[in-house]
Amino acid sequence: MGEKWVLMKTAQTPTNIAVIKYWGKRDETLILPVNDSISVTLDPAHLCTTTTVAVSPAFQQDRMWLNGKEISLSGGRYQNCLREIRTRAREVEDKERGIKIEKKDWEKLHLHIASYNNFPTAAGLASSAAGFACLVFALAKLMNVSEDESQLSAIARQGSGSACRSLFGGFVKWIMGKEDDGSDSLAVQLVDEKHWEDLFIIIAVVSSRQKETSSTSGMRESVETSSLLQHRAKEVVPKRTIKMEEAIQNRDFASFAKLACADSNQFHAVCLDTLPPIFYMNDTSHRQDNQLC
Amino acid sequence: MGEKWVLMKTAQTPTNIAVIKYWGKRDETLILPVNDSISVTLDPAHLCTTTTVAVSPAFQQDRMWLNGKEISLSGGRYQNCLREIRTRAREVEDKERGIKIEKKDWEKLHLHIASYNNFPTAAGLASSAAGFACLVFALAKLMNVSEDESQLSAIARQGSGSACRSLFGGFVKWIMGKEDDGSDSLAVQLVDEKHWEDLFIIIAVVSSRQKETSSTSGMRESVETSSLLQHRAKEVVPKRTIKMEEAIQNRDFASFAKLACADSNQFHAVCLDTLPPIFYMNDTSHRQDNQLC
Numbered sequence: 001m002g003e004k005w006v007l008m009k010t011a012q013t014p015t016n017i018a019v020i021k022y023w024g025k026r027d028e029t030l031i032l033p034v035n036d037s038i039s040v041t042l043d044p045a046h047l048c049t050t051t052t053v054a055v056s057p058a059f060q061q062d063r064m065w066l067n068g069k070e071i072s073l074s075g076g077r078y079q080n081c082l083r084e085i086r087t088r089a090r091e092v093e094d095k096e097r098g099i100k101i102e103k104k105d106w107e108k109l110h111l112h113i114a115s116y117n118n119f120p121t122a123a124g125l126a127s128s129a130a131g132f133a134c135l136v137f138a139l140a141k142l143m144n145v146s147e148d149e150s151q152l153s154a155i156a157r158q159g160s161g162s163a164c165r166s167l168f169g170g171f172v173k174w175i176m177g178k179e180d181d182g183s184d185s186l187a188v189q190l191v192d193e194k195h196w197e198d199l200f201i202i203i204a205v206v207s208s209r210q211k212e213t214s215s216t217s218g219m220r221e222s223v224e225t226s227s228l229l230q231h232r233a234k235e236v237v238p239k240r241t242i243k244m245e246e247a248i249q250n251r252d253f254a255s256f257a258k259l260a261c262a263d264s265n266q267f268h269a270v271c272l273d274t275l276p277p278i279f280y281m282n283d284t285s286h287r288q289d290n291q292l293c
Numbered sequence: 294m295g296e297k298w299v300l301m302k303t304a305q306t307p308t309n310i311a312v313i314k315y316w317g318k319r320d321e322t323l324i325l326p327v328n329d330s331i332s333v334t335l336d337p338a339h340l341c342t343t344t345t346v347a348v349s350p351a352f353q354q355d356r357m358w359l360n361g362k363e364i365s366l367s368g369g370r371y372q373n374c375l376r377e378i379r380t381r382a383r384e385v386e387d388k389e390r391g392i393k394i395e396k397k398d399w400e401k402l403h404l405h406i407a408s409y410n411n412f413p414t415a416a417g418l419a420s421s422a423a424g425f426a427c428l429v430f431a432l433a434k435l436m437n438v439s440e441d442e443s444q445l446s447a448i449a450r451q452g453s454g455s456a457c458r459s460l461f462g463g464f465v466k467w468i469m470g471k472e473d474d475g476s477d478s479l480a481v482q483l484v485d486e487k488h489w490e491d492l493f494i495i496i497a498v499v500s501s502r503q504k505e506t507s508s509t510s511g512m513r514e515s516v517e518t519s520s521l522l523q524h525r526a527k528e529v530v531p532k533r534t535i536k537m538e539e540a541i542q543n544r545d546f547a548s549f550a551k552l553a554c555a556d557s558n559q560f561h562a563v564c565l566d567t568l569p570p571i572f573y574m575n576d577t578s579h580r581q582d583n584q585l586c
Contacts, residue, residue, distance in 0.1 A: 153301065221456040225555075227431065227525075227528070227529045227559070228521050228525065228529075228559065228562060231521065231524040231528070232520075234519075235520070235524070238521045248376055258568070261568070261569075261570075262518075262566075262568055264551045265566055265567075265570045266520070266521065266565075266566045266569075267564050268565055269521060269562035269565040270562065270564040271565065272559075272561055272565060273555075273559045273560050273562040274558075275551070275553075275554070275555055275558075276554075277579075279579045282576050282579075283575050283576045284572075286572045286575075
């Protein structure tokens with residue numbers, strides 16, 4: 001096995017927009033949510049992350065660049081994804097180039113990762129969802145991992161909760177699961193992207209500034225201080241999720257829009273009920289919301 | 294008894310600001326709330342209503358002017374207040390002027406009412422609270438009504454719910470009551486205005502425009518459509534009210550401010566959870582809220 005080779009894979013993953021919102025974790029490390037959520041995956045031609053992963057015996061350490069700028073991989077979320085994928089890595093052979101990576105080699109080999117978002121990062125457009133889904137998917141391809149999308153979604157979930165929903169097109173449900181180890185907290189496709197082809201999604205960017213409160217710290221504060229969050233998670237979302245699945249199956253736009261608006265507003269309501277309050281909407285989004293809902 | 298006389302009384306009543314919010318009625322006609330609320334009454338030297346009520350055998354009908362403009366008294370709320378006060382009217386005598394009104398005369402005599410607010414009307418500053426409290430109080434003086442402030446508060450409540458809290462200074466609790474006829478839904482003074490003299494209230498008017506949604510229709514829509522409102526009323530407010538009473542008794546500003554902010558934000562959260570959503574805050578109020586809470 002020569003020392004100069006580099007093996008690469010590139011993947012492209014769209015972002016997804018929740019129509020039944022994920023807000024609140026019951027386990028911070030494994031990223032297990034307090035309720036099911038449902039999202040629609042956008043067309044990858046529009047909002048997406050493109051990630052190239054490369055492996056080479058010449059690499060001295062795992063490194064990553066986001067939008068051309070190197071970022072640290074030392075955080076638990078990256079480490080969890082890398083570890084989970086490496087555990088499942090299998091033998092890879094490129095006969096033409098005379099490259100062979102044994103299963104056991106993956107532990108010693110280092111990765112270089114380059115990721116680009118073609119839309120504003122951390123501005124409420126689920127950049128981390130697309131990013132982690134793309135990272136996990138690209139690594140799975142590079143490492144010849146045999147797990148299916150749902151199994152990969154449980155890995156992507158450990159990078160960013162909503163990332164698990166970006167591994168499928170169409171409408172996707174993140175089942176919250178019951179197990180303490182998170183093994184049943186994964187995404188399933190409800191219907192594929194062809195099911196509702198005359199549904200168009202318009203993304204209106206009212207501000208491309210980074211959010212003042214990250215989703216991670218925001219939902220932690222909501223879980224700790226909002227007296228409405230648990231009621232929403234336990235009493236409201238389960239019923240709403242059933243209705244939303246029906247609306248999607250029946251392509252019932254009136255019900256779909258009403259449920260999506262109601263749930264989005266309730267998510268923002270829980271944010272407002274947090275101490276200190278979190279605002280993800282401004283006057284412009286309020287005006288849009290008033291016209292739509 | 295001559296026909297040319299006019300008897301007049303003038304009252305001045307401050308507005309009140311709820312620190313545990315009233316939002317949602319269980320009876321629309323009697324104006325019975327879904328939860329207790331607590332407010333602080335402002336200094337009448339600042340935000341107040343001044344109302345003069347006059348009676349004369351020369352008046353042909355009940356009439357009212359608000360801020361110099363005649364308004365209709367035909368609505369149920371005015372009619373309920375006028376009827377309840379007239380029922381309790383007693384004999385009035387002005388010996389000097391040779392005027393005597395028997396109890397039975399009040400049914401036939403008509404009233405002229407002139408009311409002024411020295412602050413923006415219907416802009417979220419409880420103008421109807423001050424207005425109805427002042428109307429009921431002025432009429433009670435004119436008609437020599439013997440009921441005490443709490444009993445009068447149950448009448449003012451039928452004009453505008455929060456009006457019942459403006460009949461006392463200091464901190465006031467509106468007890469929601471249990472009876473179907475509303476007889477036990479009235480205000481009591483928790484502490485008077487001298488209890489916490491170093492507490493200053495700053496009213497920052499970020500917009501003096503009229504609200505887009507009136508409180509009446511807003512809370513009706515919230516009761517009908519918000520899945521968080523009943524949880525707030527039944528589970529959150531009762532506990533919070535006890536804590537707020539303690540904070541007021543102990544002049545514990547940190548607890549007071551935290552509870553008031555949390556409750557105000559939860560009220561706005563329920564508004565946002567309403568279909569269609571109701572926004573009473575704009576970007577300016579959000580910025581203030583973020584700094585204060």
